Amino acid sequence: MRNPSMAAFKQQKVEDFYEIGEELGSGQFAIVKKCREISPGLDYAAKFIKKRQSRTSRRGVRREEIEREVDILQQLQHSNIITLHDVYENRTDVVLILELVSGGELFDFLAQKESLSEEEATRFIKQILDGVNYLHAKNIAHFDLKPENIMLLDKNISIPHIKLIDFGLAHKIEDGVEFKNIFGTPEFVAPEIVNYEPLGLAADMWSIGVITYILLSGASPFLGETKQETLANITAVNYEFDEEFFSHTSELAKDFIRKLLVKDTRKRFTIQQALSHPWITPVDKQQALVRRLSVVNLENFKKQYARRRWKLSFSIVALCNHLSRSVKKKIFMKQDESGRTCESDTEEDIAKRKLIHSRRRSST
Structure with missing residues (x-):
């Protein structure tokens, strides 16, 4: 049951208490900016979430969804999860004042490395698992685990501290309450x-399997040429460990991924089983040695990373141009009257969904 105080967002102007600075990022209906508390002068991140203004509108986030995100964040206090500091509200936005996570995305950091052993990789995976373990112990599913939501507190150390962010899709899983959604x-x-089957904590474990597969190889296990092909690959559990990408990957690592990419949720690894797997927690010296000697395919990872960045830029520009032409045609306006820009949340969201360029599947 929700604590009534959670929904009582502060109605004062956030600018009266925080100096709002540069933009750090944006999502479908949110913009994140750096901010500094006027007193005592600490730095945070301000997430401006656009509120839906009417029931018929499709732009913005419904108030109850924002309340759910805040309610969940208020329950969380873990070193691998972003911390909520304060909440403000005005006519158009709800503003979440969050812990400032300034080290960038984990995958961006890895793309800059010259080499990476599986032992080093598991230190990152272990932190992700620790954060998810904390969530699952509270029966909270994140439901949006992906590279963009795995951030680093500070990238200027050898093994940076991971923070899980963006709890906009997170849900508390309640016994006896069936929850379904497509998101x-x-x-x-x-x-x-x-x-569209009943959902639970197991959905997060699948996502961790996909993330681990990509981290070790640079390839994406299910990503197809189209969204429909991707979804078909997922439902068929159509993936393989191509020798081209996994020639230096240990059997321990592959086994860890196999135990997560299981269609039957009852047979899929739980968070506790994942933490106990010998790839994460070796039980003898031989397993520890295997991790130390096996290496991540950074060459392909970097190649895919470069394509990913190029594809994101290309997608945004191409999509903006296409939508600009569509809008102009639809409303019968001249080119200089359209006023359409590339700032649409929808455009950016679609572009972000194409972030990682997959290998082309063989026809066999």
Whole structure:
């Protein structure tokens, strides 16, 4: 049951208490900006969430969805999860004052490295698992685990501290209450989401399997040429460990991924089983040595990373141009009267869903 005080967002102007600075990022209906508390002068991140103004509108986030995100964040206090500091509200936005996570995305950091052993990789995976373990112990599912939501507190150390962010899709899973929804980023969603089946904590474990696969190889296990092909690959659990990308990957690592990419949620690894897997927690010296000697395919990872950045830029420009032409045609306006810009949340969201360029599947 929700604590009534959670919904009582402060109605004062956030600018009276925080100096709002540069933009750090944006999503479908949110913009994140750096901010500094006027007193005592600490730095935070301000997430401006656009509120839906009417029931018939499709722009903005419904008030109850924002309340759910805030309610969940208020319950969380863990070193691998972003912390909520304060909440303000005005006529158009709800503003979440969050812990400032300034180290960038984990995958961006890895793309800059010259080499990476599986032992080093598991230190990052272990932090992700620790954060998810905390959530699952509270029966909270994140439902949007993907590289863009795995951030670093500070990248200027050898093994940076991971923070899980963006709890906009997170839900508390309650006994006896069936929850179904179709949401998330297609590349990372579990089969039960695609098939509109009851959802639970297991959906996060599937996403961790996909993330681990990409981290070790640079390839994406289910991403197809189209969204429909991606979803079909997911429901069929159509993936393989191509020798081209996994020639230096240990069997321990592959086994860890196999135990997560299981269609039957009852047989899929739980968070506790994942933490106990010998790839994460070796039980003898031989397993520890295997991790130390096995390496991540950084060459392909970097190649895919470069394509990913190029594809994102290209997608945004191409999509803006296409939508600009469509809008002009639809409302019968001249080119200089359209006023259409590339600032649409929808455009950016679609572009973000194409972030990782997959390998082309073989026809065999």
